[in-house]
Amino acid sequence: MEPVIQIKGLTVSYNSEVALQDINMEIYKGEFVGILGPNGSGKTTLLKAVLGLISPAQGEIRLFGGPVDAAARKRMGYVPQKGSIDLTFPVKVFDAVMMGRYPLMGLFRYPSRSDRILVEEVLKGVDAWHLRGKPIGELSGGEAQRVWIARALVSNPEILLLDEPTTGLDVMSQGQIIDLIHRIHEGKGLTVLYVTHEVNNVSCYLDKVAYLKKTLYAYGHPNDVIKVETLREVYAGEVEVIQGVDRPLVVVGDHCHV
């Protein structure tokens, strides 16, 4: 089977600073892949390179067996990191989600009935239909994330890329977002790339975990990858791995026991 995302010898640099070096990854249809690593490890850069927002200095990325171009991008949904969206922009939730349909409509075309129905379905699916008339600036953190997930889903993507969708949310909202992403992954058979700092609350759903710090330290099934030696290398410090009931749990920076 051909991978939907194939990353071969990818090196990305900003000016002269290398952000990613010689990354090789293959992601197959329907996989739920977690991308982990400390701040500045290149997680967001990797997502942006896959989307073609950043061009590689070396190496190559292939999507659906072809190049990273506008046609491939239309088959992907992206939920960017919090803070990258201008929340003062005068747009209501319904219209903001509708924008996710724009690239699929032709010139001169305005949203049709079927576009509207799709937006309604997706908003109901993420439990945000009641927010449809609210300006985006009035949403809570968890509500906003559900709306941006809806915007990413409304184009019926085959790959969903999420950049730290739970960062800054309270524990309850984090759980809701993770459950939602799990439901979407199961229900639609989407391929999901999920960038996060917090592995424990999601590792039971993940098919694969990638540990990044400029280079790819480990990539594979959570049980094989989440190992104390790997994590100590990646996080350069205090990391413990405790064996939970069904999976390993990571404790980072447990200063009480140092």
Place this chain on the structure above:
Amino acid sequence: MSEIFQYDFMRHALMAAVLVGGVCSIIGVYVVLKGLSFIGDGVAHASFGGVVLGFLLGINPLITSVLFAFIMVGLVSIFTGKGKMKTDPAIGVFFSFMMALAILFIGLMRSYNAELYSYLFGSIISVTATDLLIMLALGIIVLGTVAVFFKELLYVTFDPEMALASGIRAGHFNFLILALLGLTIVISIKSVGMILVLALIVIPASCAHQLTRNIKTMFILSPLFGITASIGGLCLSYYFDLPSGATIVIILTFIFFLTALKRVKG
């Protein structure tokens, strides 16, 4: 009030007021939401340089001002592309360069040219039928482009990275917005003047932004304010013998204060 429009020049002025008020305030929505005021001011100064060059060479100043507006937009785009340089200093550099060219061209003109002052300070009653035709043609191009690419321009204004990530050519559309801004300034420069044209672009959309958090409503309110103030300013300037551009801008600012009292949250 109808008697003032028995004169040809006042009818032309009225049509210019509606045209300029409408086009400026539509483009103004993008300028306000994308934060393009400074580049707008830079383009206005560059167009003035083009106007002076037109007079110097004896060709229609509108042609040379379009050229200069596009050179300004092009230079800033080239120097800020791919994060090479911050936008603010890039505009600062070329803004001054274009103004220096304008002053140089004025110096090269051995004779005093009173008509230049109407491009500097605006003189809506000196708009001729030929000017109107050119303005109308350019206005149709600007508004037509906005209508055709409404969705794409909106997405790129709101979230350029996301627009690009979902398959819209964001770079092209960002440049298109600047090009439309340039044309809008060229259309307006004779009526309201290089110094005040930015006000007619920025204030109506800012008034609308005070009152609504719905982009579609902004596109209705902004031209409403822009056209009302332009016609109102024109009439007041006629009756009280005031400079038209300044009168229009003062009315707009007054509307801005009123809308600020009704500001919506968020």
